[in-house]
Amino acid sequence: xxxxxxxxxxxxxxxxxxxxxxxxxxxxxxxxxxxxxxxxxxxxxxxxxxxxxxxxxxxxxxxxxxxxxxxxxxxxxxxxxxxxxxxxxxxxxxxxxxxxxxxxxxxxxxxxxxxxxxxxxxxxxxxxxxxxxxxxxxxxxxxxxxxxxxxxxxxxxxxxxxxxxxxxxxxxxxxxxxxx
Ligand SMILES: O=P(O)(O)OC[C@H]1O[C@H](OP(=O)(O)OP(=O)(O)O)[C@H](O)[C@@H]1O
Ligand SMILES: Nc1nc2[nH]cnc2c(=O)[nH]1
Numbered sequence: 001x002x003x004x005x006x007x008x009x010x011x012x013x014x015x016x017x018x019x020x021x022x023x024x025x026x027x028x029x030x031x032x033x034x035x036x037x038x039x040x041x042x043x044x045x046x047x048x049x050x051x052x053x054x055x056x057x058x059x060x061x062x063x064x065x066x067x068x069x070x071x072x073x074x075x076x077x078x079x080x081x082x083x084x085x086x087x088x089x090x091x092x093x094x095x096x097x098x099x100x101x102x103x104x105x106x107x108x109x110x111x112x113x114x115x116x117x118x119x120x121x122x123x124x125x126x127x128x129x130x131x132x133x134x135x136x137x138x139x140x141x142x143x144x145x146x147x148x149x150x151x152x153x154x155x156x157x158x159x160x161x162x163x164x165x166x167x168x169x170x171x172x173x174x175x176x177x178x179x180x
Contacts, residue, residue: 026056
């Protein structure tokens with residue numbers, strides 16, 4: 001059992017998440033009607049969201065997996081992107097939807113978008129389950145957002161603290177005393 005001393009307020013329940021993912025899937029299916037898309041799941045955090053969202057999308061799609069990490073060089077906020085695992089299909093002429101669990105500084109998605117733009121896709125859009133706009137450092141917004149959140153450290157539904165809590169079926173605030 002998860003120690004209740006570590007997990008604070010549950011901000012989105014399993015039911016809240018289900019309802020919002022259904023809405024996003026419907027919106028994406030309507031807006032891409034007649035097209036085929038590639039969902040690019042950014043590991044590890046977006047595994048749960050991607051799996052749920054994909055099952056709410058009723059247009060032809062394929063799913064690819066990518067793992068990256070972003071570094072800040074210490075003097076600017078642009079950072080650079082290290083690709084740990086790339087997708088292994090050509091994307092030229094394809095419609096890409098990049099799926100993230102959270103946008104925080106925006107550095108990761110900003111770099112990912114720039115990198116995919118160089119591969120000549122037909123389009124690149126961004127979908128993030130959670131958005132923390134108050135933390136943004138890079139000039140990027142998602143095209144689809146599940147929920148806009150305050151600046152708390154969140155866990156669950158793919159989001160981890162030191163690789164734990166990704167399996168929680170809800171999103172909760174990690175208590176500050178646990179990580180400070
Ligand atoms: O907007 P940013 O400040 O760039 O932060 C967002 C990124 O940070 C998290 O990934 P993380 O590097 O923690 O890896 P994980 O998905 O494996 O947990 C999250 O999944 C995003 O990819
Ligand atoms: N787990 C987790 N990762 C993050 N990366 C950026 N913000 C967060 C957050 O609130 N929780």
